[in-house]
Amino acid sequence: MSNQVSFGLSPERAAERVAESISLRKRRENRFLFLGKSAVAVALGFLVLLFAGILSKGIPGLFQHYVTLDVQLDAERLDPSGQGTLESLADGDFDGVVRDALYEALGGPTGRKAKRQARRLISSGSGQRLMHHVLDNPDQMRSKVALQFAVDDDVDTFLRGLISRDTPEADRRVSDQMISYIDLLQAKGRISYEISDYLFFGSASRDAEMAGIRGALVGSILTLLVCIVIAFPLGVATAVYLEEMAPKNRLTEIIEININNLAAVPSVVFGIMGLAVFIVIFGMPRSIPLVGGIVLALMTLPTIIISSRASIRAVPPSIRDAALGVGASKMQTITHHVLPLAMPGMLTGTIIGMAQALGETAPLLMIGMVAFIVDVPSGVTEPGTVLPVQIFMWADFAERMFIQKTSAAIIVLLAFLITMNAAAILLRKKLERRW
């Protein structure tokens, strides 16, 4: 009984062939490794490009130029009835006071034309800004205080060097007179470049220097809250029912296929459905975070259901057997053992769904969340907008300063997303258990 009879290949010969095949295998492995590494490198490269692009454009958008003016807080002019309330201040001449402070800083321009040029230097919301300052600091009344006011967006753009002095006067939005005033203010050290408070605390505005994301940020948070409150319990309940209780028959098969199909439906379709059902049939108001949240919940439900089912399926059957074996009911088995073990996966799926919802624009356009709303929504039934829609709107505006504001808003949106994902990872780490 020898090997040569049965195989016809001597051990020496076999070893040679194995050695040959090893070099081939090694070459293949190296090629595969190279492909994998280059794919990762390309992906990283694009990521770096993306971030570099957004950050280089967006970081200047986090700042804007302010001019410091010495304002005489004249009680008679600002608060004629002397009550210090919002109503009584509404009669005050804040614009006039700011204007006077500006003329003083410029050394008193004479003539209507020069004054009009001077007024164009500062933001049209300066009077409003002074009013809020007075409201917050009533004790400063009758004194002279140095306050910062935003410069007009064209002036800001000029100060950033994006408008050239060499352009003929007729072709630029900043006149020669204004340029000389700007030079004067700069010489006096009155112009500063600082973190934009309007960006974080201001609301939607057609004036680029006053436009902010506060309303949109609050709108996004409210919308996501509605979305998670609806989508998470509904998604988990559906997943548990389909995975643990539903009989496996034709009907559940059709439901399963349809859930998978829904995950692939373009989001704008959900928007149209929201418009048709919630606004037209149920008569809910347009542009409110409640409707937005419901529409986004419907959109994220398939994602949550699919990931929840996958994580329920990943719970070892032996755990179920163990629970049933000591006499736990089906419900107890699910709530005591299956759900806690599947929870990290479910949460991950939910947060991925939420991140998707956070970045969604199209369905919200359909239900009117694109409206121009200055007030910050204080509840889910008040009109509002959301971050991506705000970005979409700003990107559409012609003023150059909106380019920076748009990029800055994108940075805020990305920061929001990264925070959510980090929270998801932390939560999963905390809940994950070995078995």
Next chain:
Amino acid sequence: MQLEESSRMVQTTSTLEARTIPDSTLGQIHADNPRMKARNVDVFYADKHAIDNISLDIGSGQVISFIGPSGCGKSTFLRCLNRMNDTIDSCRVSGEIMIDDQNIYDSSIDVVLLRARVGMVFQKPNPFPKSIFDNVAYGPRIHGLATSKVELDHIVETSLQRAGLWEEVRDRLDQPGTGLSGGQQQRLCIARAIAVSPEVILMDEPCSALDPIATAKIEELISELREQYTIVIVTHSMQQAARVSDRTAYFHLGKLIEVGDTKQVFTNPLHALTQDYITGRFG
């Protein structure tokens, strides 16, 4: 040698063909003091006839072992005894399985109560990913067996003692049960099963994932537990069946071929199939 091999195979096949499966079970299916009685039990998985007309008594305070080649239906039959087969959608069971003269497949029977009376230990140790204490306390908690923390502590302690695990884990009850060794995990699962004071404990190849030392400990434990519980054990180890059980049932292709006192089955089997199996001819 090749020739020799094939001729032996031919011979085995021919003898197998010659051995007919009997119409009814040989030996003594009745027990003097039955705890459970199965009568004419058939089990189908979809179209597959997994258990064919089995009748068998499980004697009170006895250890009965089910042996037979893989796929013979012994685990299926075991899982019928506490209706664990209910979890398989395609599984249908007909016939009667009585406990205290009540059919456990009767619609009036609460399966939760049944499983509290008929506990189970599985092939692979499957402690919950919880602390050792919580593993044992889980059953008593859901069934409301303990009215106070002191009582619960007592149940956990006695269960672990009876499972022979108390000395090893008494200082680390709050540590996860999954951190124990395989043998310890299986004894933890036995402690979990006896914590709800069942009448019958079903064991589905409890030692197949364990090393010989852990196996010896479990077997020792089974010998101690037989005084208080009725035990049904499925095993692939003939030696184990011979060591731990009072009665032995031999299954073949979904049929119960023969059942009798362990000693008699192993020394003087009534059917040729049983003899072939226990002498290692096949299986």
